[in-house]
Amino acid sequence: MIPRYSRPDMVAIWSPASKFKIWYEIEAHACEAMANIGVIPRENADAVWKAKDVEFDVARIDEIEAVTKHDVIAFLTHLAEHVGSDEARFVHQGMTSSDVLDTCFNVQLVRAADILIADVELLLAALKRRAIEHKDTVRVGRSHGIHAEPTTMGLTFARFYAEMDRNLTRLRTAREEISTGAVSGAVGTFANIDPAVEEHVCEQLGLTPEPISTQVIPRDRHAAFFAALGVVASSIENVATEVRHMQRTEVLEGAEFFSAGQKGSSAMPHKKNPVLTENLTGLARTVRMAVIPAMENVTMWHERDIAHSSVERAIGPDATITLDFALHRLTGVIDNMLIFPENMMDNMNKFPGLVMSQRVLLALTQAGVSREASYAMVQRNALKVWEFRTDFREELLADPEVCEALSVEEINEKFDMAYHTKHVDTIFKRVFKD
Numbered sequence: 271m272i273p274r275y276s277r278p279d280m281v282a283i284w285s286p287a288s289k290f291k292i293w294y295e296i297e298a299h300a301c302e303a304m305a306n307i308g309v310i311p312r313e314n315a316d317a318v319w320k321a322k323d324v325e326f327d328v329a330r331i332d333e334i335e336a337v338t339k340h341d342v343i344a345f346l347t348h349l350a351e352h353v354g355s356d357e358a359r360f361v362h363q364g365m366t367s368s369d370v371l372d373t374c375f376n377v378q379l380v381r382a383a384d385i386l387i388a389d390v391e392l393l394l395a396a397l398k399r400r401a402i403e404h405k406d407t408v409r410v411g412r413s414h415g416i417h418a419e420p421t422t423m424g425l426t427f428a429r430f431y432a433e434m435d436r437n438l439t440r441l442r443t444a445r446e447e448i449s450t451g452a453v454s455g456a457v458g459t460f461a462n463i464d465p466a467v468e469e470h471v472c473e474q475l476g477l478t479p480e481p482i483s484t485q486v487i488p489r490d491r492h493a494a495f496f497a498a499l500g501v502v503a504s505s506i507e508n509v510a511t512e513v514r515h516m517q518r519t520e521v522l523e524g525a526e527f528f529s530a531g532q533k534g535s536s537a538m539p540h541k542k543n544p545v546l547t548e549n550l551t552g553l554a555r556t557v558r559m560a561v562i563p564a565m566e567n568v569t570m571w572h573e574r575d576i577a578h579s580s581v582e583r584a585i586g587p588d589a590t591i592t593l594d595f596a597l598h599r600l601t602g603v604i605d606n607m608l609i610f611p612e613n614m615m616d617n618m619n620k621f622p623g624l625v626m627s628q629r630v631l632l633a634l635t636q637a638g639v640s641r642e643a644s645y646a647m648v649q650r651n652a653l654k655v656w657e658f659r660t661d662f663r664e665e666l667l668a669d670p671e672v673c674e675a676l677s678v679e680e681i682n683e684k685f686d687m688a689y690h691t692k693h694v695d696t697i698f699k700r701v702f703k704d
Contacts, residue, residue: 419628
C-alpha cells in the first residue's frame with residue numbers, strides 16, 4: 271500500500287525482513303522438534319538457532335532468487351550462509367515450501383488482526399463517548415433522505431457503536447479461524463515429516479495445527495478472513511456517509527473538525543469539505559476489492575497450485591494496511607467531530623410540525639376514524655405544509671373534520687417532542703449493557 275494510507279506497525283508486519291524472520295522461526299522450530307524426536311542430530315538443530323539474532327539480507331536473498339527462481343530455496347541458501355552448509359543440511363527436511371509460506375502468511379494475518387481488533391476497540395470508545403454526550407440531542411431522523419420522525423444524535427452514534435461492536439466479534443472470529451499452521455510436507459500426508467513437528471511449530475508460533483492441509487492450508491479460512499475485513503470496511507463507509515450528509519451546507523448538523531491553516535479548495539476559499547470521510551469511502555472500496563479474489567482463491571487444482579499466491583501477496587498487505595489506516599482515521603473523525611444542535615432543531619422545523627404526522631394518524635384511528643380516512647385527513651394537511659411552508663399544527667386545528675375527532679388539547683399533545691425520546695435510555699442499556 272502507498273505510504274499516504276499506511277501506519278508503521280501494520281506495514282512492519284508485511285516487510286520482507288519480518289517475513290524472512292518468520293520463515294526462519296518456522297524452520298528453526300521444525301529442526302528443534304525433529305531433534306526432540308531423534309530424527310536429526312541435536313547439534314544441527316542447535317546450530318540453526320545461531321542465526322536467531324541475524325538480520326537477513328533481503329538484497330542477498332533477492333540476488334539468489336534471481337538465479338533459483340524460487341523464493342524459499344533462495345532463503346534457505348542464505349540461511350546456510352549464516353549457519354554453515356554442513357550444519358544446515360537438515361533444515362527443511364521433509365517439508366515443502368507451502369509449509370513455510372502458508373504458516374507464515376497466517377502468522378502475519380493473526381498479527382494484523384490483533385492490530386485491527388485494537389483499532390476497533392479505540393473506535394468503539396470514541397463512539398460510546400459521543401453517544402453519551404449527545405444522548406438527548408434531538409435531530410430529525412430521515413428515511414429515503416426525507417424527514418421522517420425525531421431521533422437523537424446519541425442514537426445515531428449508538429447504532430454505529432452497535433455495528434462496530436458486531437465487527438469486533440467478526441474480527442475476533444476471523445482471527446481464530448486464520449490461526450492455523452501446517453507443516454505436513456508434500457501433499458499434506460506427513461509421509462516425510464512427523465506430525466509432532468507440526469504441533470511443536472504451531473505451539474511456538476501461537477497457532478493450531480490445521481486438521482487436514484493437503485499441501486496448503488484450505489483457503490476458505492482466508493476467504494472468511496477477508497470477507498470480515500470487507501464488512502468492517504463497509505461499516506466504516508456507512509459511518510462516513512452519515513457524516514458527509516451532516517456536513518452538507520443545507521444540513522450542517524455535524525462536521526469534520528477543520529484545523530487552523532486547513533484549506534478546503536484551491537479555487538474557493540470559503541470551502542470546508544468533508545475530505546476525511548470522502549477518503550474513508552474510497553478506502554472502504556479498496557479493502558472490499560480483496561474479498562472477491564479471496565473467495566476465488568478457495569478453488570485449487572487437486573492438492574496444490576499457486577494461482578492464489580500472487581493474489582495474496584497483494585491483498586494481504588493492502589487490505590490490512592488500508593483498513594488499519596481507515597479505522598484510525600475514522601476514530602479521529604468521531605473524536606473531533608463538531609456537532610450543531612441548533613441547526614438540528616432548525617432543520618426539524620423547516621416544515622413546522624410535519625414530523626408528528628404519524629402521531630396524529632394514530633390518534634385519529636384511536637378516536638374511531640378508519641385508517642384510510644385518517645390517512646387522507648392527515649396527508650391533505652401535510653401536503654399544504656410541503657407546498658406552502660405553513661404550520662402543520664395550525665392546519666390541523668383549522669380542519670373541521672380533524673377537530674370533530676380530536677380536541678384542541680389532544681392535537682396539541684401530539685406535538686410533544688419528548689414523546690419520541692422516551693425510550694432512549696432503554697436503547698442505550700441494550701447497546702452499551704451498562
